[in-house]
Amino acid sequence: MRHRRLLASTLVAAGLAFSAGCSAAAPASPKGDVTLTYLTFETPDLTASFWKTSIASAQAKVPGLSIKDVVSPNTDRDAYAKQLQASGQFPDLLQSITPSTFAQAGLIQPYPQSWVNANFLLPMGNAYKGKVYIPPTNSQIIPMVFFNKSLFAKAGISGTPKTWSDFMADCAKLKAAGITPIELGGGDSFAASMPLVGILSADVLGKDPNWLQERYQNKVHFTDPNVETAVAKYRTMVTDGYFEPGALSVSYADSITNFTSGKTAMYMMGSWFLGSVPKATADDFGSFMTPTDDGTLVVPFSVGGSMAISAKTPDPAKATAFAEDWSLDPANLKTLIEGDGAFPMLKGKTLDDYDVNVTQVFKDSYSYVTQDNTKVSAIGWATNDDSMPSGLNDDFYAASQALFNSNDVAGQMAKLDGEWNTATQ
Amino acid sequence: MTTRARRRRGDPALGAIAAVALGLYALFIIVPVIMSAWKSFTDENPLMAQAKFVGLANYREMTHDSTLAASLGFTLALAAGVTVVANAAGIGFAVLLNKTSLSFRMMRTVAFLPQVLSGVIVGFVWRYIMAEDGILNHLLTGLGIISRPISWLGTPDLAMFSVGVVAAWVLTGFTTVVHLAALQSIPLEMYQAARVDGAGRWQQFRHITFRMLAPGTTISVTISLITMLKLYDIIAALTGGGPAFATQSTALYIINLAFTDDRFGYASAVAMLLLVVSAVIALSVTSLLRRREVDL
Numbered sequence: 001m002r003h004r005r006l007l008a009s010t011l012v013a014a015g016l017a018f019s020a021g022c023s024a025a026a027p028a029s030p031k032g033d034v035t036l037t038y039l040t041f042e043t044p045d046l047t048a049s050f051w052k053t054s055i056a057s058a059q060a061k062v063p064g065l066s067i068k069d070v071v072s073p074n075t076d077r078d079a080y081a082k083q084l085q086a087s088g089q090f091p092d093l094l095q096s097i098t099p100s101t102f103a104q105a106g107l108i109q110p111y112p113q114s115w116v117n118a119n120f121l122l123p124m125g126n127a128y129k130g131k132v133y134i135p136p137t138n139s140q141i142i143p144m145v146f147f148n149k150s151l152f153a154k155a156g157i158s159g160t161p162k163t164w165s166d167f168m169a170d171c172a173k174l175k176a177a178g179i180t181p182i183e184l185g186g187g188d189s190f191a192a193s194m195p196l197v198g199i200l201s202a203d204v205l206g207k208d209p210n211w212l213q214e215r216y217q218n219k220v221h222f223t224d225p226n227v228e229t230a231v232a233k234y235r236t237m238v239t240d241g242y243f244e245p246g247a248l249s250v251s252y253a254d255s256i257t258n259f260t261s262g263k264t265a266m267y268m269m270g271s272w273f274l275g276s277v278p279k280a281t282a283d284d285f286g287s288f289m290t291p292t293d294d295g296t297l298v299v300p301f302s303v304g305g306s307m308a309i310s311a312k313t314p315d316p317a318k319a320t321a322f323a324e325d326w327s328l329d330p331a332n333l334k335t336l337i338e339g340d341g342a343f344p345m346l347k348g349k350t351l352d353d354y355d356v357n358v359t360q361v362f363k364d365s366y367s368y369v370t371q372d373n374t375k376v377s378a379i380g381w382a383t384n385d386d387s388m389p390s391g392l393n394d395d396f397y398a399a400s401q402a403l404f405n406s407n408d409v410a411g412q413m414a415k416l417d418g419e420w421n422t423a424t425q
Numbered sequence: 426m427t428t429r430a431r432r433r434r435g436d437p438a439l440g441a442i443a444a445v446a447l448g449l450y451a452l453f454i455i456v457p458v459i460m461s462a463w464k465s466f467t468d469e470n471p472l473m474a475q476a477k478f479v480g481l482a483n484y485r486e487m488t489h490d491s492t493l494a495a496s497l498g499f500t501l502a503l504a505a506g507v508t509v510v511a512n513a514a515g516i517g518f519a520v521l522l523n524k525t526s527l528s529f530r531m532m533r534t535v536a537f538l539p540q541v542l543s544g545v546i547v548g549f550v551w552r553y554i555m556a557e558d559g560i561l562n563h564l565l566t567g568l569g570i571i572s573r574p575i576s577w578l579g580t581p582d583l584a585m586f587s588v589g590v591v592a593a594w595v596l597t598g599f600t601t602v603v604h605l606a607a608l609q610s611i612p613l614e615m616y617q618a619a620r621v622d623g624a625g626r627w628q629q630f631r632h633i634t635f636r637m638l639a640p641g642t643t644i645s646v647t648i649s650l651i652t653m654l655k656l657y658d659i660i661a662a663l664t665g666g667g668p669a670f671a672t673q674s675t676a677l678y679i680i681n682l683a684f685t686d687d688r689f690g691y692a693s694a695v696a697m698l699l700l701v702v703s704a705v706i707a708l709s710v711t712s713l714l715r716r717r718e719v720d721l
Contacts, residue, residue, distance in 0.1 A: 079685060082687065085472055086471040086683075086684075101472070107472060188665070189665065189667050244557070246557040246575070246576030247579065248580070249577060254557075254558070390685075390686065391685045391686035394681065398667065398669045398670050405580060405668070423686065
């Protein structure tokens with residue numbers, strides 16, 4: 001009898017738990033207010049406290065709205081959003097996802113164009129097929145070449161290289177002085193891709209800014225001679241010993257420590273590295289763009305932003321109001337600028353308007369954004385029409401790792417073409 | 426009701442518990458396998474509501490998928506290598522630790538420790554140990570064994586080897602415990618008789634211990650193989666499948682196909698392949714090892 005009672009109570013409890021689990025997804029609270037879910041992610045700079053404060057601030061300005069944050073288990077928001085979608089839990093708001101992937105599936109809705117035009121410096125900076133799915137609040141340069149001024153001086157280098165041959169000559173001088181010229185956190189595949197992103201963006205997209213669109217139209221290929229020539233430059237950097245031999249064992253986090261502690265002279269990384277420059281020794285660091293053969297300045301650029309809005313949200317008006325308020329809040333931009341090295345893109349504001357404490361190297365790097373120069377999409381990082389097909393970024397990063405150990409440039413490029421074709425079928 | 430009558434009819438409470446267990450097994454194992462089998466004939470995408478029936482297209486694609494071939498090759502090699510090493514080490518440790526004193530009991534606990542840790546934690550810890558300037562390289566250079574750091578995780582061949590070492594380290598805890606249990610069921614009289622007949626330690630091990638461990642070895646080898654064929658967590662944390670997908674196990678490839686490439690249908694087909702390959706290998710090895718037990 002006792003067994004039966006125990007079993008009955010267990011089943012009842014399980015049933016209640018199951019039905020409670022089902023009803024947890026219901027959007028309306030007893031007061032008739034709406035609760036929306038918001039996919040966020042946490043980093044050492046974008047802490048749980050930052051999200052809590054920023055959500056509370058925007059939520060307070062939208063009456064009748066409650067926000068429940070869903071924290072991604074890692075920084076790969078796209079993958080987690082896909083898992084949530086597959087299990088019927090697609091969030092109402094999604095921070096910093098790649099819009100093209102989700103827009104193609106009709107899962108996210110565009111922002112009112114008039115609001116975007118009124119508030120941002122580059123309203124169409126991350127537009128996908130003519131619509132803006134993520135407010136273009138900030139931008140990154142991917143990659144910049146950061147350098148250590150003391151180590152440059154020790155190797156007898158004055159000034160920054162303007163051409164590729166200058167760059168190679170500086171690498172040779174550093175190596176001769178017993179200094180590892182370039183840091184590479186190749187253990188994390190995205191970090192391993194940085195030199196290749198820099199070279200391809202400068203050499204290929206710098207000459208043909210529509211290259212990625214043409215790749216979609218099958219007019220150009222990774223196996224084209226100009227692409228292979230550019231990739232061969234990266235191989236030369238490896239074979240000439242400008243990275244440490246075990247660079248693919250170095251994690252992204254360790255690569256930052258190695259460079260900021262003066263173990264290596266240069267570091268090719270996205271401008272978010274500016275958030276990691278130690279304040280105490282910041283004056284020792286500078287930055288320049290990946291040099292081209294003829295010295296033309298090419299800036300690999302990506303416009304990022306805040307959150308996307310689900311096309312299926314039960315209350316699009318409140319979701320949009322929350323997203324718009326969060327995106328324009330200078331306090332949120334301040335955190336992104338100081339901690340994540342983000343370059344703000346809000347209309348009518350200067351750095352001073354955000355009350356930020358940034359280094360000189362940040363200011364110098366930001367000047368590339370405000371200057372009139374050749375900006376191209378950072379290959380593999382753009383989130384607009386120039387974004388790669390879903391899944392291809394990982395193949396591109398893997399090719400970068402493979403090319404660290406292999407001379408088979410043609411083979412790796414053919415593989416990328418094959419994967420591009422499969423992904424776009 | 427008499428005890429005999431209850432036994433004949435069966436205890437209703439136990440029957441209900443068994444029904445719940447079977448229900449849960451069906452819900453969480455059988456139904457997902459059937460759903461996955463169905464999805465493998467579709468082009469399902471996690472982002473799209475509608476999926477189209479594509480017949481055998483996914484299975485045809487597998488025949489010329491070089492990434493799948495590479496991941497399957499790595500997985501099979503890993504499973505074979507780690508199973509052999511972990512079981513050999515497990516037998517060795519079991520023989521060494523088959524004592525009753527407190528210190529040996531503590532050493533048994535230590536030997537089992539890796540098995541208790543989460544695969545993700547194991548992966549992260551070893552990632553630090555095997556990093557370019559990690560403890561392992563410091564130790565080897567300090568002892569003068571190597572002159573410059575070795576890229577344990579950054580060179581494809583070495584990374585594959587490193588994954589194998591870590592997986593074998595984890596699995597050895599399990600194989601040791603299984604073999605220890607099997608060792609303790611061997612009657613001491615057999616050893617006494619052997620010693621009377623003049624058998625040395627090696628002969629005792631070869632003719633008594635190794636042969637009498639057979640039932641334990643069957644369980645240990647089979648579970649080791651299955652564990653390695655579906656290995657995901659350690660690799661995800663240790664190498665992420667890199668460099669350049671060199672250590673991408675088939676399980677990792679399935680996850681990447683599903684949630685990076687958005688190809689649930691194809692990922693399901695590969696999952697079916699892995700299920701069949703695992704089942705065939707597990708059944709063949711079990712049958713082979715059971716035959717060895719019968720021969721004893």
